[in-house]
């Protein structure tokens with residue numbers, strides 16, 4: 001496999017394409033500038049070197065944007081594309097015979113080299129960041145500039161201890177891959193496909209002899225992940241399903257028990273960052289919170305119909321909320337007046353008032369500061385999606401989903417999930433279904449917690465089937 005790097009040079013919503021000059025393979029076709037990664041060279045460093053040699057510029061190489069694979073007559077290449085938000089120097093092409101700044105959405109109108117097409121498909125969805133009037137942003141996309149892949153805003157968000165909006169970074173990826181090995185030729189079930197971050201690497205590892213099946217309850221996320229992975233040349237069997245029904249989902253695909261099973265619990269960054277999903281206290285939107293928006297009660301409907309004791313129990317059980325009583329009383333009183341919260345903003349305000357904090361906007365002082373409504377939002381999301389019941393069912397079916405010698409990995413994010421996974425693994429190991437002794441849960445590394453603050457509370461649990 002030949003590794004090649006490419007730069008997505010971005011300037012005011014336009015991307016630089018370079019035309020391959022006479023004498024070059026694919027002469028006349030357009031590409032993102034870049035070149036071969038030499039053995040032992042890091043792809044980002046190779047790109048900086050290539051841009052210096054090929055275009056005479058000093059580039060700031062940003063985050064990886066996309067990857068593609070293509071088989072040419074001389075062999076298979078993997079193309080790794082990085083965002084280049086800034087460069088200095090004047091563009092002077094050495095090997096290319098033309099350069100063009102192209103609006104991102106029009107990239108696919110150019111005659112591109114085959115390996116560059118999947119990269120262009122992803123980059124062409126880029127929208128220019130909107131500038132806002134005045135000193136304060138008014139809407140979510142204005143406020144969360146990171147959503148528009150603004151590399152500087154992404155770096156700033158990381159500095160202040162936040163996960164950049166609109167990005168999903170697969171949690172404990174290297175640990176997951178190591179815990180599920182051996183993967184070559186394996187049949188894998190990813191119970192929580194999400195953005196497909198874990199599935200992407202799993203699909204690369206299993207190779208042609210293996211398969212990756214990805215489930216998600218959220219049809220909207222599932223479709224996007226399927227499209228994204230397809231553009232990378234990776235095939236997965238994606239199926240909309242609650243993981244509680246994993247057994248039926250595998251049977252419907254003509255599959256039985258698997259060699260490796262992954263469940264990365266909870267909510268994805270993509271769901272949290274879309275205001276219309278109503279999952280985040282950061283963004284004002286309708287109070288929905290359903291993973292599957294085609295069925296069930298929204299969080300607003302749940303709150304309007306639940307009794308005070310049901311709300312209190314949910315807050316205490318699913319959010320470990322110390323002020324469950326006061327918040328339940330406030331929410332029940334609002335519902336009795338026909339004023340139950342209908343938006344995330346209204347819920348966040350009601351919770352803050354019940355805690356005696358006033359309705360003022362919360363300001364995150366450091367990476368450890370927690371919004372006063374964070375626990376209530378988590379509890380409500382768990383209640384609305386019956387998350388505990390689904391997890392309990394998946395755990396009880398687990399031994400029948402994994403082949404002898406196969407591995408199961410769970411990533412949990414809070415005490416309630418940890419307790420369920422730990423208990424099920426221990427009981428099933430005592431019954432001789434998993435190899436004993438079980439390994440202790442692993443915590444996220446300090447480096448990863450710094451890079452991806454949303455992963456801070458993650459714990460990885462693994463069991464090997466007997």
Ligand SMILES: C[S@@+](CC[C@H](N)C(=O)[O-])C[C@H]1O[C@@H](n2cnc3c(N)ncnc32)[C@H](O)[C@@H]1O
Pocket residue numbers: 168169170171191192193194195196197198199215216217218221241242243244264265266267268269291387390391
């Ligand atoms: C933390 S994300 C997974 C992210 C994924 N591992 C990645 O790297 O992109 C969790 C996903 O699980 C899905 N999910 C939550 N509860 C589910 C359930 N009961 N059945 C199936 N999927 C569920 C959510 O819709 C979300 O997309």
